[in-house]
Amino acid sequence: MAGSMESLIQQRRRLYKGSRAPSWKETYRQRCVERLKNSRARLLDRYRHVGEDTAAGEGTRSSLLVQEVMEVEWQALQSVDAKLPSLWKKDTSLHVLEDSNELAVLEEIQKELILQEQLAIEEYEQSLQFDEECLNAMLEGLDAEPKVICPVCQRNNLTMTSHVVTCTCGLCIGTQGVTEEMLRSLLADGVAEHSQHCQHSPEFSVTSGMDGETNLLMSCQICDFLAVIL
Incomplete structure (x- = not known):
């Protein structure tokens, strides 16, 4: 599953790399990806509190931190270019910009960030599962009756x-x-x-x-x- 997500991310990057995109696109994308990466601890903490149900949908409904990350970095762009509108409508959907190509770029960045977020959550769940399996194996070992190793060969149980x-x-x-x-x-x-x-x-x-x-x-x-x- 993690491999398929990474493949989708690469496909999306190639998609809007090949199209005519605004000059701020790559800088904005990199800043969003970096901010999301640095917010991993906060993302997982929010995931633990919200639970799996909220993160099970698709689109912006499934994101726990993406909207906040994109808004913060968009505000940084607005400080340079005051003509940029607010990024989000009240219904949490992206604003329709006058340039449809700019909107397409924002939507692609949003989808990539959501995939990155879901990938981080999956890695966290796999880590929890591994820890649980190790704990169960240890408890099973404690519950099992201790065996006597053969003192002659020192390999097999007597x-x-x-x-x-x-x-x-x-x-x-x-x-x-x-x-x-x-x-x-x-x-x-x-x-x-x-x-x-x-x-x-x-x-x-x-x-x-x-x-x-x-x-x-x-x-x-x-x-x-x-x-x-x-």
Whole structure:
């Protein structure tokens, strides 16, 4: 949508660049565009207060700041040329100037500014939507039950049942009634004990005993630390 609006803006610029336009046209257009750009914060604040319904129509009814911007810059032109009439009628439509080409230029500038205004509002709405999606993702993460990362491969989540703990990397150890919360605590306690006297990261491995049972070991080659976690 934003891309199509920008395309329309470029088309309108080319339209009245190719026609016979009054000498003040480009200066007036640039000043209006710059004033609208610098009033972005006020535009969005007005949009938040007015709501989407007012900005949903077309033409001057949909503009929140365009009429004000054009009037201010037109008054600046009037200070140089007192013959220029007031820009707006009481019904908020553009005055019909004696030169129809001048009126066409004003209408094109007005339409371009309205498109710029709508583009700014769309970018603001997209930003709000992105922020909302990030917040929802964060809340979902907080609501989800924390998983235990496999200490051996350090990539996959462990899968635990009442009898065994497994990982897709090949880890498979009998739990003997150890719950996920208990395993998390055992791992944390082992790491904390090792870190009291060594700053290096320990390694985890699975070994098989004489009785065929497997165990999860935590070791450190730097300090020769060794502990059986499971």
